Amino acid sequence: MVAGEEKQMEKIAEGIYKITYQKPEPFTPVSMRKSEMADGALERLGKGRKDGAAALPFEETEIQFEQTARGITVTLPMKTDEDIYGFGLQLLSLNAAGRKRYVKVNSDPRMDTGESHAPAPFYVSTAGYGLLVDTYRYATFYMGTNTEKGTSAGKREVNIPHREFSESALYAFKRAKEERKVIIEIPAAGGIDLYFFAGDVKEAVMRYNLFSGGGCLPPMWGLGMWYRVYGGSDENHVKKLAKGFREDKMPVDVIGIEPGWHSHSYSCTYEWGYLFPNHQEMVDTLNQEGYHVNLWEHIFVYPAAPFYEKLLDYSGDYEVWNGLVPDFATEEARNIFAGWHEEQFIQNGIAGFKLDECDNSDFNPSNWSFPDSTKFPSGMDGEQMHNAVGVLYQELIFNAFKNRGIRTLSSVRSSGALAAPLPFVLYSDLYGHREFIRGMVTASFSGMLWAPEVRDCASGEDLLRRVETIVFSPQALLNCWRIPNPPWEQVCIEKNLQNEAMEERAFYMDACRKLFELRMSLLPYLYSAFVEYHELGIPPVRAMAIEDPEDYEARGIDDQYFFGRDLLVCPLTLEDGDSREVYLPAGLWYGFFDGQPYEGGRRLSVQAKEEVIPVFVRDGAIVPMAEPVLCVREDTVFEMTIRSYGRKEGAYTLYEDDFTSFQYENEGMREVEIRRGGDGKIEIAGGENSLRYRFKGKTEFIG
Amino acid sequence: MVAGEEKQMEKIAEGIYKITYQKPEPFTPVSMRKSEMADGALERLGKGRKDGAAALPFEETEIQFEQTARGITVTLPMKTDEDIYGFGLQLLSLNAAGRKRYVKVNSDPRMDTGESHAPAPFYVSTAGYGLLVDTYRYATFYMGTNTEKGTSAGKREVNIPHREFSESALYAFKRAKEERKVIIEIPAAGGIDLYFFAGDVKEAVMRYNLFSGGGCLPPMWGLGMWYRVYGGSDENHVKKLAKGFREDKMPVDVIGIEPGWHSHSYSCTYEWGYLFPNHQEMVDTLNQEGYHVNLWEHIFVYPAAPFYEKLLDYSGDYEVWNGLVPDFATEEARNIFAGWHEEQFIQNGIAGFKLDECDNSDFNPSNWSFPDSTKFPSGMDGEQMHNAVGVLYQELIFNAFKNRGIRTLSSVRSSGALAAPLPFVLYSDLYGHREFIRGMVTASFSGMLWAPEVRDCASGEDLLRRVETIVFSPQALLNCWRIPNPPWEQVCIEKNLQNEAMEERAFYMDACRKLFELRMSLLPYLYSAFVEYHELGIPPVRAMAIEDPEDYEARGIDDQYFFGRDLLVCPLTLEDGDSREVYLPAGLWYGFFDGQPYEGGRRLSVQAKEEVIPVFVRDGAIVPMAEPVLCVREDTVFEMTIRSYGRKEGAYTLYEDDFTSFQYENEGMREVEIRRGGDGKIEIAGGENSLRYRFKGKTEFIG
Incomplete structure (x- = not known):
């Protein structure tokens, strides 16, 4: 800290401390949030491991701030053995120690930069704290990437020939052996609030979630099976599919309808088009059959949309796909947008929405979204809006439902800080199965839910492996927008489009049905996990590092996770074949299906046929x-x-x-x-x- | 422009105009450059198509500036049909119209964001101008990505079912049909200089190169064949390889030695290690045999380096790979570093260097380089230094040679604005053949040279296709750091490491020799092209859009290019097999090898055996x-x-x-x-x- 600058640490709840440096910006996650901190639960959770500032693993004076031409730089100490988790949904790696994390909303990054659909300026450290940097700016976190000048003085090593000149050695990911720094850069800001959450990884995550307002509580149907129908569907096709599920005894709770329902999508009109002439009759029929209907949309408002004119004054100064970009930081835009949804859809039996394309697109070959320099009437700029819009969009849809006293579980492609109370699950169809699994693990540190959706499958076996994963996930979603017939009829897209069934159709349909039924059987168990997410802040699906922060062996694991209180899930992917290595924490475990006992505290190889997923249950459960x-x-x-x-x-x-x-x-x-x-x-x-x-x-x- | 703000357009040379907005930063490409503008050549090139401000395709008042919390935003008009080239080396696309370009040095981006080893805040537009934004900041250029609010009002299209719901349609790259804007964001800056270069694409590129100081003029030997030896080599291995080339009559001018020559590399000591006990004798022997020796290094100074202590005060405040990051914006660091190179290497017969790892690493799985917040004694910060260091490093090495009156052609992995006068060729071994070819095309708009080096080859045929490309490139480089024996002996890395020769060794060696000899035959022709680069600013290897800006058909072509004045080169890759489509501009053309005549102004399919590259010569050449x-x-x-x-x-x-x-x-x-x-x-x-x-x-x- 520059001498003479003011900063002050303030306790804002048990185990939560805030430090303000200079004058923070007006638009930040905390200042704009609509959910209230869960004070009572925080009180009950207690004071953290130690009280006061000492609850953090470093002294207040070790938190250093600097104002530069580029914004604010914050530095914190970092120990050699610290592991770092969080930063929202991360598809490409789990532990951020030694890495840069660039907190910028971006769809489909193929490189491990920190960018994602749903990044968050929040992390937890195994040193015993969590930190929320309260900004919508594209902050960069250097999590111990560099040593300070002079740290290495005196080193006198010499090259080890050959070994050091291999490509793998040269470009291996290395963690410095020396004490390092956390360096956080917040561009453009003239001040910043930091929120520290005391406690081990689990407690820090719980505190962060309770600070956010507690986890969301979905309606029970939202925990059932989801099926997004073919993009080219008309209403008859949707009804036919729905009828077929019931006839085939395939459990399905939610039917999702893709862009084609709009009279114009990309950008959207939010009005039914000619593929759905009797849409209300379709919705009513589906509802009577016990389905909940979810509608695709995005925020970009096409000129033919009925509320386009009203939104003109409450939109950014650039268009996307010929559509307005509403400024959801203004009450007017929120009311216009939410009001339309409430009147046209929610009160007519629509149970949720799929909020698409609200992530940015630097990496996608397409070129959508608005410039970072976009000016919004609220005073926000495009950079802030990119990192904010996922959460603002969720909040307004959530509140439209809440106005009617109805709970929803919906889908969203972007999220950010403090999203735990919002009943939305993140998705994207652009990942492999392995990344889908990792996403559940990483998202759990930051109050986010991720759907490892079933999408294009290479084979029947691949289909089952993917279904097995969604059964043990926050949202059991089959995303079938590219195929007119269910995937258990035909996994090959081309043949599916030709209505050509697989030879093994009966086997795969039966195997899928059993897995769907398993999900339905787990609903009451899972509902409890969500109630505890809501009330205690414990993520219903979570990383092993949250479950037991002291289990060093479990820390780095990103391909198995806890599902509800007592189930440890170890999915197989097509690439794995029928066996994989699992790690069981210390203690006795049982196979969920076969009841076979396993002594834990070790790694072991497990086998499972294509229709079986390895799941272990804690002794005593x-x-x-x-x-x-x-x-x-x-x-x-x-x-x-x-x-x-x-x-x-x-x-x-x-x-x-x-x-x-x-x-x-x-x-x-x-x-x-x-x-x-x-x-x-x-x-x-x-x-x-x-x-x-x-x-x-x-x-x-x-x- | 905000009312009352001052800006002024100033003519600084024939066809070159400068506009200053507010107070620009002290560290910028123009303010720090060491080369002088080629006034005489600019004078001879003339005034551009029109004189004065009218030489630009828009009015001065249409150039708008704004200061925001984030920095400076500049907007310019952009017409629907404008094509945009430049932004330095771009591996992933040619035409930036409709795209975002993020001008940040970054090694190995896998997505088309504008980042590269060698980005530049410079572009040329087919509307008839070039623009240099004089900044080292990570500027973002929105090249007509967005329409302004209200542009689309009145649109009433409806979805076309099915077709619009395919993945390819949804995520296709689309250019807006409406008038757009160029939006340029320069973060952190409080002012900015813009330099406009009048003229069509060719003239604007020439003016930019002459403004930079004219193109570099390599020594003749630099245009010959380059061979980088096995990373695990000791001096005996190097000598054996060199002897072998002469015995086998394989033309080779330059032998490049990889990191293993240092006593410690990653970070570097800049002292010979124990693999090279009689290094001077080796260098002398190589020189006597007509070889020029090039040594690998990077900027990060290991504590055991002899000038480490001296550099301490002239380095950034963070280490990279345990080494200092010298501040080449200080004269002291430049003198210490350049002095060592001059005394130890240049005067002892070393002819050039390979300046590695001076690009940043957000995308590489490794985690090198310094934080953007790094403070340097000169006053530069890490962001500026990342975008500057490639050029600063080249300048100091170039000047160390110049001090001795010796020309060099060297290699560098990063570059930036105004690099044309620096005799360095960009490289990286992390691309495919198709990207290597595109790099030559894109780099040619921004005063940069790119080596489409021969690296790992899948087969003998692949080797020949790659060699064919380097023969017609700025630098004919074989990068063999992973293999102890030449690739014409064995392309398979594992077998090469086992000293196991290919069966078809004789054929491929002979075919390589003929191609190397072809390069040597072209040396006088190519030298002329470099002299014209130096004196007129015409890139020796260049895009078709530079050669004839009026040829619309040629504009988008990124897989063929001009080599010297009259050769049009259309390389084949392994993936192409033995045929590809080429476009010949209007007029008569001849096959370079077979003399067959072709009528131009059309696309045609050409065939070529694995040892032949399609090259066409202009009628009259x-x-x-x-x-x-x-x-x-x-x-x-x-x-x-x-x-x-x-x-x-x-x-x-x-x-x-x-x-x-x-x-x-x-x-x-x-x-x-x-x-x-x-x-x-x-x-x-x-x-x-x-x-x-x-x-x-x-x-x-x-x-």
Whole structure:
């Protein structure tokens, strides 16, 4: 810090500290957020490992600030062995230690720069803290990439011939052995607020999520199966598909309709076009059949859109795809946009939206989105808007639903800081299966949910491997916009377009159905995980480094993750074949399907046929399983079976409400507590009064 | 422009105009350059198509400036049909119209963002102007990506079903049909100088090169064959290779030695290590055998380097690979660094350097280079230094040679604005053959030279295709750092490491030899092209859009190019097989090798066996060809044969001097003018007095 500059550390909640340097910008994630900090939960979580400023692993004076021509530079100490997680959704790597992270919204980066659909200026360190840099600027974080001048003075090594002259050695990713610095650059800003979250990785993540307002709570149907239909569909095709799912007993909760429903998309009119002449009848029919309907859109408003004129004054000064870029930082634009959605769609039975193309496009061969220099009427510029718009867009759609008292789970392609309370799942169809899996792991550090969607499949086996992953993910989404028939009929796009079925159709349909049913069985279990995300800030799907920050062996793992409280999921990809290595933390584990016991604290190789995904259950776990339904309706009652793993005392709480409204905010959740005593006997407290869960004493004991 | 702000257009040379907005930064390409503008040549080139401000295709008032929190925003008009070239070396696309270009030095971008080893804030437009934005900042250029708000009002199109919902349609690169803007953002700056270059694409490029100081003039040997040896080489291995080339009659002029010569590289000591105990004897022997020796290095100074202590005060505040980052904007650092090179290497027979790793590394999986926030003693910051260091490094090495009166042609991995006078060729081994070819085309707009080096080859055929390309390139470089034996012995890296020769060794060695000899035959012709680069600013290897800016058909072509005045080169890659499409501009053309005539103004398919590259010669051309030598020595005299294509009157000028020193700056060049009259007779004016070219009346008439 330059001598004489003012900065001050302030405690704003238990375990959360804020430092302000000079005069921060008016548009930042914290200053613009609509959700309130979950004070009560933060209070209950406690003070962090130590109290006061000492809760951070360095002294306040070690946090240094500087104002330069380029903006603000912040430096922090960083130890050699620190691992760093976060920065939002990251598809290409997990641990940011030794790396640069460039916090810029950008679709489909192919290189590991930190850019993503949903980056966040937030990270957690294994040194025992989290840090939110409260900015929408394209901040750069140097996470110990460099040593300070003079650190290496005195070194006198000599080349090791040959070995040091191989390409792999020259360009290997290296972490310095010396003490380093975290260097954070916030361009253009004249001041900055930093928010520190005390605690180990798990606590810091929980605090960050509670500071954001707590995790989102989706409606129960949102946890069911999702199917996005063929892009070229008309209403008859959609109805035919929907009918087919029911006839084939394929559980599907949500039907997503792609751009073709608009009279003009790219940019959008937000009005039904001629492919859907009787759209309301279609929506009503789908709703009666128990489907929830999700509509694709983006923010760019085509001149033929009915509210184009009204938005003119509340839009940026450049067009995208001939459309306006609404300024969602103005109340007017929010009201015009949200109002239209509420009146035209939400009150007519539309259950959610897919908010597409709100990420920027430096890497995509296309050339969309607005310049960073764009001026918005609110006073925001294009740079800020790029990093903000994903969250602003989610908030306004969320609030349009909330106005009607209806919960949604929707889809969005961009997000940012403080997004945990927003019931949106991130997606993009431009990744491989391995990256889809990594995304779930990395997103979990920053209050984000990621859908490892089933998209183009190379084979029936590939289809099953991908379905297995979505079953154990925040959103079980099949994205079939390129194929008119379901993928279990035909995975090959060309043949699918010709309505030509696969020979093994029956096998794959059956295998998919079983996996979909498995998802439906897990709904009550998963709902509990979301309630705990909402109330405690624990991510429902999360990295192993969150589950046990002290387990060094688990820290770097980005291809297995926890699903709900007790399931450890280790997906296989087509490339893996039928076996992979897994790491089981210390303790006893059971195979979720076969009940086979495994001693943990080690790596082992596991095998699984194409229709089976390796999932392990913690000793002592209670996993409530439901009879699968085809979809979750208003009046669905889940017929429960209790799976009891091991013999230790244990408990699991199911939560119930109407599963669709905000009534729980006033009335709270009803709880059903399933308990296994030391005697191995199962008791279900509240079970007999439950309206949505029915217990007939079915219990399976494993181990 | 904000009302009341001052700006003024000033004519600084014929056809070159400068506009200053507010107070520009102290560190910029123009303010730091060491070369002087080539006033005389600019004067001779004339005034541009029109005089005064009207030489630009828009009014001065249409150039708008704004200061924002983010820096300076400049906007210019852009017409729908404008094509845009430049921005330095671009591997991934040619025409920037409709694209964003982010001018940031970055090694190996895999996506088309504008970043490259050698970006430049300079472009030329087919509207008839060039523009240099005088900044080292990471400027962003939006080349007509967006329309202004309201441009599209009134549009009432509707979706075309199916067709518009294919992935290719959704993400196709689209250019707006409406009038657009060029938007330029210069971050952090409080003012900016713009330099406009009037004229069509060719004239604007020439003016830019002459403004830069004129093109570089390499020594004749630099135009010969280059061979970079195995990274694991010791001095005996180098000598053995060199002996082998002579025994096998393989022309090689330059031997490049890779990092292993340093006692420590990554970072560097700039001292010979134990793999080269008798290095001076090796260098002397190589020199006696007619080789020029080039040494690999980078800027990062290891603590064991002899001048480490001296540099401490003149280095940035962070280390890279444990080494200092010298501040080449300080005279002290330049003198320490250049002085060492002069005393230790240049005066001991080293002919050039390979300046590696001076590009930044956001995309490489490794994590080198210094933070953008790095502070340098000169006052530059890391952002500026990243965009400047390639040129600063070239300048200091160039001047170390110049101090000794010796010319060099060297290699460098990064460059930037105003680099034309610097005798360095850009390289990187991380591209495919197609990108290597495109790089020659794109670099030619911005005063840069690019080596489409031969690196890893998939097969013997691939080797020949790549060698064919380097023969017709600015620098005929084989980069063999991964293989101990020449690639014509064995292309497979693993087998090469085992000293296992290919079965077809004799064929490929012979085919390579013939291609190398072809390069050596072209040396006098190519030297003339470089003299004209130096004196007129015409790139020796250049895009078709430079050759004839009015030829619309040729504008977008990035896989064929002009080599010297009259050769049109259309390389084949392994992927092409033995045929490709070429475009011949209007007029008559001849096959360079077979003399077959072709009517131009059309596209046609050509075939060529693996050892033949399609090259076309303009009707009327005179191409002087030399008897190939194994290398260019101090006293080499070229035995010339005149190839005369067609029957029109024509002329070609050969230039001669000592080919190695700066004497020509005082004494000028001697000229030999070869002329063909209307009667088809060849006259050689000055041929009999020539010291370096011998003419024995050998002439080949084609057509």
